[in-house]
Amino acid sequence: MTAGAIIMMIFGLLLTWGGAAVCIYIAMKKRDI
Amino acid sequence: MKRETWNSRVGFILAAVGSAIGIGNIWRFPYMAYDNGGGAFLIPYFFALVTAGIPILILEFSMGHKMKGGAPLTFAKLNRKWEWLGWWQALISFIIAVYYVVVISWAIDYIGFSITLGWGTETINFFVGNYLGLTDGPFDFGGFRPLILITAIAAWIINFVVLYSGVKAGIERANKIFMPLLIFIILVILLRGVTLPGASEGLNILFQPDFTKIFDGKVWIAAYGQIFFSLSIAFAIMITYSSYLPKKSDIVNNAFITGFINCGFSILSGIAIFSILGFMMGQSGGELPEKLSGVFLAFATIPEAINQLPAFKNVVGILFFVSLTFAGLSSFISINEAAIAGITEKLYKPKRVVVIWYTVIAMIISSIFTTGAGLYLLDIVDHFVNSFGVVMSGLVEVIIIGWFFNIKILKEHFQPISDFNVGSWWDIAIKFITPLALGITAVMNIVSELKSPYGGYPASALIVFGWSMAICIIILGYLFSRMPWQSEQVFKYYDDE
Numbered sequence: 001m002t003a004g005a006i007i008m009m010i011f012g013l014l015l016t017w018g019g020a021a022v023c024i025y026i027a028m029k030k031r032d033i
Numbered sequence: 034m035k036r037e038t039w040n041s042r043v044g045f046i047l048a049a050v051g052s053a054i055g056i057g058n059i060w061r062f063p064y065m066a067y068d069n070g071g072g073a074f075l076i077p078y079f080f081a082l083v084t085a086g087i088p089i090l091i092l093e094f095s096m097g098h099k100m101k102g103g104a105p106l107t108f109a110k111l112n113r114k115w116e117w118l119g120w121w122q123a124l125i126s127f128i129i130a131v132y133y134v135v136v137i138s139w140a141i142d143y144i145g146f147s148i149t150l151g152w153g154t155e156t157i158n159f160f161v162g163n164y165l166g167l168t169d170g171p172f173d174f175g176g177f178r179p180l181i182l183i184t185a186i187a188a189w190i191i192n193f194v195v196l197y198s199g200v201k202a203g204i205e206r207a208n209k210i211f212m213p214l215l216i217f218i219i220l221v222i223l224l225r226g227v228t229l230p231g232a233s234e235g236l237n238i239l240f241q242p243d244f245t246k247i248f249d250g251k252v253w254i255a256a257y258g259q260i261f262f263s264l265s266i267a268f269a270i271m272i273t274y275s276s277y278l279p280k281k282s283d284i285v286n287n288a289f290i291t292g293f294i295n296c297g298f299s300i301l302s303g304i305a306i307f308s309i310l311g312f313m314m315g316q317s318g319g320e321l322p323e324k325l326s327g328v329f330l331a332f333a334t335i336p337e338a339i340n341q342l343p344a345f346k347n348v349v350g351i352l353f354f355v356s357l358t359f360a361g362l363s364s365f366i367s368i369n370e371a372a373i374a375g376i377t378e379k380l381y382k383p384k385r386v387v388v389i390w391y392t393v394i395a396m397i398i399s400s401i402f403t404t405g406a407g408l409y410l411l412d413i414v415d416h417f418v419n420s421f422g423v424v425m426s427g428l429v430e431v432i433i434i435g436w437f438f439n440i441k442i443l444k445e446h447f448q449p450i451s452d453f454n455v456g457s458w459w460d461i462a463i464k465f466i467t468p469l470a471l472g473i474t475a476v477m478n479i480v481s482e483l484k485s486p487y488g489g490y491p492a493s494a495l496i497v498f499g500w501s502m503a504i505c506i507i508i509l510g511y512l513f514s515r516m517p518w519q520s521e522q523v524f525k526y527y528d529d530e
Contacts, residue, residue, distance in 0.1 A: 001237055001240075002237055002241055004072065004241055005240035005241045005242075008072025008073070008240045008241075011072070011075060012075045013300055013301075015075075015293075016293050017293070017294075017297045019289065019293040020289075020290055020297060026452050026453065027286050027290070030452045
């Protein structure tokens with residue numbers, strides 16, 4: 001894979017699943033999820 | 034009548050995610066990304082998620098949660114004059130349900146074909162000819178296709194059992210099974226895909242960024258369209274689902290989680306699909322397969338790829354079509370729930386009675402899509418209900434809520450109960466960005482339709498199955514809104530109860 005493709009794939013995965021993980025972490029901290 | 038609630042926050046999130054994640058995440062997103070700049074498409078895509086997708090999710094979650102009703106009741110509570118918009122959206126759901134079930138039935142049938150690789154070597158001919166028995170045109174019905182009819186009925190029965198069991202025991206339980214399994218299955222397919230020879234070539238095609246595309250307005254419209262169609266917004270679902278949230282429930286964070294997981298699933302699907310397509314390219318001397326999206330990607334290109342796999346052909350086939358079935362069923366259930374909630378509240382009848390009658394009527398109507406002309410009809414109805422139903426009703430929704438309703442009322446409702454607050458970007462998104470994006474999309478849809486009639490179908494077919502349907506559901510929506518509510522009791526279900 002090219003460097004550009006790898007970077008964009010990681011960027012996409014990090015932003016979505018990373019974003020979801022952060023939001024779930026906030027939810028768990030604030031109250032029972 | 035007591036209003037049902039979700040058993041847990043996880044249950045609501047999984048149901049909302051289950052509704053958002055549909056077959057389109059698997060067969061539409063990867064192609065959209067590939068066709069609009071590859072990895073560079075992710076930039077307008079995420080921008081659209083944050084400036085339109087999540088703001089509208091917050092809007093619909095807060096409307097449903099505050100007003101405690103399906104779409105017709107929610108809009109009627111906001112302003113009696115807007116009830117027709119709720120019915121329009123509920124009718125859009127109904128129309129989508131009657132054809133969407135057939136795609137689920139195809140996926141179920143293909144689980145069976147995967148066992149023996151029953152599609153043979155000519156996968157397109159098998160799908161179009163042997164299986165669909167596609168006729169010469171939309172008016173040439175050619176009789177029912179028994180196998181499709183039977184599995185469509187099976188899908189209706191599954192939907193019936195889930196909705197008849199209620200919000201907690203039905204919808205929540207079903208999604209707690211479907212969603213984790215779906216994500217697990219897509220990860221298994223992805224692992225198989227990326228370990229195939231040539232997979233990296235496919236991933237290069239999908240993710241290699243072409244940043245010049247970012248300056249192309251059409252790419253931005255495609256990104257907003259993908260986000261909009263993918264999140265189950267503007268056709269009554271998210272309003273209905275959030276109306277079952279208990280009083281003290283988060284709104285903002287739930288919208289973010291739903292939006293992120295939906296888009297994350299799309300990217301996983303893209304990796305899985307394009308790594309398999311890359312493998313196919315390797316087998317055929319570097320040529321990308323012709324059908325890269327939609328029905329033909331799922332039911333012709335992927336079976337062709339499965340034929341060429343070195344091992345575990347049947348297992349990959351079964352897993353792929355099970356994933357389509359689960360993604361389809363979870364969305365299908367939500368689409369029907371949105372329509373049923375509206376009818377139940379209007380008629381003030383027990384929900385189970387409505388579910389029985391609704392299922393019988395919808396099942397009969399959907400049988401037209403199990404005929405030899407099913408694919409033509411599905412294609413036309415799907416195009417018109419999305420282009421002139423979902424987009425237009427979404428546009429009307431953000432305009433009337435953003436400009437003719439004090440959105441501070443909604444903001445004051447969801448801010449105190451949410452895990453974190455939203456700033457003025459939400460107001461700007463609802464008042465300016467979403468109407469602009471949807472307005473441009475709507476105008477482009479109309480212009481494109483007038484320039485060249487959709488799909489090369491005869492004008493008569495587009496008028497009968499497309500334009501008439503799109504106009505009829507607006508008129509019917511208005512007529513339903515003129516009918517009296519059987520009990521004003523439903524108007525007392527406010528969030529302060």
